[in-house]
Amino acid sequence: MTTAKRDTYTPETLLSVAVQVFNERGYDGTSMEHLSKAAGISKSSIYHHVTGKEELLRRAVSRALDGLFAVLEEPGAVRGRAVERVEYVTRRTVEVLVGELPYVTLLLRVRGNTRTERWALERRREFDHQVADLLKAAAADGDLRADVDIRLATRLLFGMVNSLVEWYRPHPGTGPEQLADAVVHMAFDGLRTAR
Amino acid sequence: MTTAKRDTYTPETLLSVAVQVFNERGYDGTSMEHLSKAAGISKSSIYHHVTGKEELLRRAVSRALDGLFAVLEEPGAVRGRAVERVEYVTRRTVEVLVGELPYVTLLLRVRGNTRTERWALERRREFDHQVADLLKAAAADGDLRADVDIRLATRLLFGMVNSLVEWYRPHPGTGPEQLADAVVHMAFDGLRTAR
Numbered sequence: 001m002t003t004a005k006r007d008t009y010t011p012e013t014l015l016s017v018a019v020q021v022f023n024e025r026g027y028d029g030t031s032m033e034h035l036s037k038a039a040g041i042s043k044s045s046i047y048h049h050v051t052g053k054e055e056l057l058r059r060a061v062s063r064a065l066d067g068l069f070a071v072l073e074e075p076g077a078v079r080g081r082a083v084e085r086v087e088y089v090t091r092r093t094v095e096v097l098v099g100e101l102p103y104v105t106l107l108l109r110v111r112g113n114t115r116t117e118r119w120a121l122e123r124r125r126e127f128d129h130q131v132a133d134l135l136k137a138a139a140a141d142g143d144l145r146a147d148v149d150i151r152l153a154t155r156l157l158f159g160m161v162n163s164l165v166e167w168y169r170p171h172p173g174t175g176p177e178q179l180a181d182a183v184v185h186m187a188f189d190g191l192r193t194a195r
Numbered sequence: 196m197t198t199a200k201r202d203t204y205t206p207e208t209l210l211s212v213a214v215q216v217f218n219e220r221g222y223d224g225t226s227m228e229h230l231s232k233a234a235g236i237s238k239s240s241i242y243h244h245v246t247g248k249e250e251l252l253r254r255a256v257s258r259a260l261d262g263l264f265a266v267l268e269e270p271g272a273v274r275g276r277a278v279e280r281v282e283y284v285t286r287r288t289v290e291v292l293v294g295e296l297p298y299v300t301l302l303l304r305v306r307g308n309t310r311t312e313r314w315a316l317e318r319r320r321e322f323d324h325q326v327a328d329l330l331k332a333a334a335a336d337g338d339l340r341a342d343v344d345i346r347l348a349t350r351l352l353f354g355m356v357n358s359l360v361e362w363y364r365p366h367p368g369t370g371p372e373q374l375a376d377a378v379v380h381m382a383f384d385g386l387r388t389a390r
Binding site: 083143148174178179182187189 | 378380
């Protein structure tokens, strides 16, 4: 009975193993067999917790999405000038991304083959739209340079932020706060001293 | 004789088909059979042009790398203040990326399982180092904000630029020049009007 050795498995520990395997093998390339081996529990034990791998995917990307959407409800995101709010959201998005790195990594790799994946893509787009709306409001306030193309700026901002999942690894001197500072300063103030 | 119908195949057309298949299926997931089907020529006809799929990979990523390294030799990259040079290189990198989109996309997806892939990764790192050196020189000239962390700035700059392969599709009003302008302005001047 290999299933007995880890009867302390919780949905939470199973989820963290599943996310790791999804990120390594891709969601499409992951079978229940792979999950069972990685978790060290039988497939039937996994089915005790979830209906299948799609439920694990949904839980995992929900964790990332909930973290991101919660940012939009924080006081810094809803009060003050739009430009301050969008800087705040950018900073906090970086922090959520670093705090939930494997979950956000999975979310960003979702491609849309299943219902859950399409739902996740739709939610990501909704988040991007809300940030784009903040940028539009900041432009209307005259707080963005007149030549900024909002659509492009939103893409580039997320391009920069989302790239973190590919290269960021925590190390002394570059914690989430320093990283968030670097992103916000580069995106909003630029690297260059004033011309 | 299905092989006879396209005896006008050149190494160049074969390469463009191979890059498309590599980008769709991943290099590891592509067999000579897949390449043969996509190109509509027999495997032996492919072997007439190249020794195998790794040679096609090498040619494809070479095309991307040659384009990128050529930028570093252009007058705008070697003359003038470092900050102007790094802005120039950023702008031209975006243009090469858009001009050689499938080839650069493949280069950026290379993971390092074969000798050719490791070589490509090494060349990419060399390119990144040269840009980081330009940023360092610009900082030494006092042309970058004092709080800029060069290592992080280099990563974020390439994060933003490289994200283009995931979302950029040419459309009216956003050609390579507009895109390059948007990237350079955001990275060096920031989105925000002066505080």
